[in-house]
Amino acid sequence: MAEAPTLEETSEVLKAGYLYKQGGNIRNWKKRWFILHETTLNYYAKEGDDKEKNTIDFTKGRGIRAKKECNIDDDWPGNAKHCFGVAIEGRTWYFFGEDPSDVEDWKTQIQTCIDKYGKPNTDWKNDTVGQPVNPAIKIIQAISLKMAKMVRSNVDIDTGNEHLNAVGKVGAQVAEDQIAADPHATPQERLKKAGTGVATGIQENVDNDAVKVAAGVAKDQLEADDGLTVEQRLALAGGSALEGVGDAMDNDAIAIAGGVVKDQATADPDVNVKQRAAIAVGSAAGGVKDATDSEAVKVVAKAVEKGAEKAEEKFADGNNGDDNEH
Template identity: 55%
Template sequence: MAESSPPAADILKDGFLSKQGGGYRNWKKRYCILRENSLSYYVKKGDNKPKKVIDLTEGRGVREKKQCTMQDWPGDAKFCFGVASSKRTWYFYGSDGKDVKEWMDLIQQCIEKVGKPTKDWGNDPEGKPESVVSKAIRNTTKTAIKHGKGHIPSTGNEYLDGAVSTAADVAENQLDADPHASAKDRLKMAGGDVISGVADTVDNPVVTVAANVAKDQLEADEDLSLKQRLALAGGSAVEGVGEVTEIDAVGIAGGVIKDQATADEDASLKERMAIGVGSVAAGVKEGADDALVYHVAKSVEQGAGDVADHYADNRDTSSDSE
């Protein structure tokens, strides 16, 4: 369903919500616009072209958090809901309970008017629990691969052995993936596993750095601009150098650059400073050998994340009032 700047009078509600991506299941704030027949979301307010238009004529209903049985929500997500259609369930959350309730009520009203409403939420796409037989087969196969990797006889050829080990990693991670992951998502996962496997097998500093850059580009959000991707590549390279040289400070610096590269381009200086503090804390936490250092770094990382979210919310609120 295409959309090209319809009259503002058609808008029932608009504002920012955090939405889960269909690829790597990461969460991004999106500017959303609700009309009677559609829920559109944009990378940022003011964009002329929506990132996606959810066709509410195919809508089944709005689902509360407790009804989204297959969904893993972020730890700070309190006000959550899903929008189920005949093809997929989209997941959202917001920071204001009253505002989220209004979104839920209005979307449900639209679906009841133009869609295919049903309370049979257990049969929503992405809502059906995996069968006992399917889960048993998947877990048994995954366990066999996991324990078998260390007992596969060596061929005497390090590259062939590396290929076998990489294939096992790919299979194990595919079995462990979200049962509802798209083919595109699974291909990205497999690609990342192959890149990591090649780097481990070749064991060359240049290959390690290149693999780090390639994997991060493969897994990056599709919404990133060319400028952001270039900055991300630089951060990935620095992080790779830190891994090769085993210099923690270099690896942490690479992580900081990567997080700044993937931050919202409209982020304020204070927001970016908070993101930077969180990045450093995350790097310290990852390399911590001491329990106290680990827990302190973890607390700083969480606190910095809360501060960054606070500034992001203020930025979005200011944008809404313009």
């Protein structure tokens, strides 16, 4: 392996652009702005952000994985035609892009960095990092998943104790999530996923409003980005609690207010006042859209929500919206 470059040498940007990335704990897909250096791949919520959300260390890299060599066949979204994995010690990261030539360039450049500074291995069958799952194991996994889903969804299972019934369903949900998780997820990622499963199960199966509110707060904390500050997490907890109370009281206004607080709490601390105002308007419109039964109000709220998103983007670019461009 080549000697790792100095910080000054790694400051050069080799490539930058948007890709879709799968979350390590919550298996959803988000569009992120990536910046490639010789030994790292940093990603941000959007272009222009100063604070990265995470860094992938190529000195622990194993190599690029083609789609057929990845372990998430059923998890790729329908539009993930140009996709790949990046195997790192302890985890395989999954990506896809919209431009095939751009994706190929990402793959080539990342592999070059790993070849130079990482621990490359193309012998996937004997590689313990990101190794394709054995077909027999896949069959066992599929059967286990089916059993867990049956336990979770079978309302006829009755122990004679409603609390034990709830515990059984929550346990089945956690087992299902763990079975379906990336085989190379870290213990921390698995613990977060288990915690999220428990919180979700409590919300769905426990008939106690106070407990449900607490579970909602815990779930939002577990699903939040690791880069949130203590102040942001406290604000997020307050918003989660407010939202939960609103749902429990069947009070849409309180629930919407909680959603606004949550979005403000998780917003980038560096956003300007106009951006925050746009985010708040969008949050409120989204809450109204979800709460109302009126199709006319839904249409208006959706339009306001989209308008707020566009306004937030303009303000993020330093445009005060005072020009005549349309």
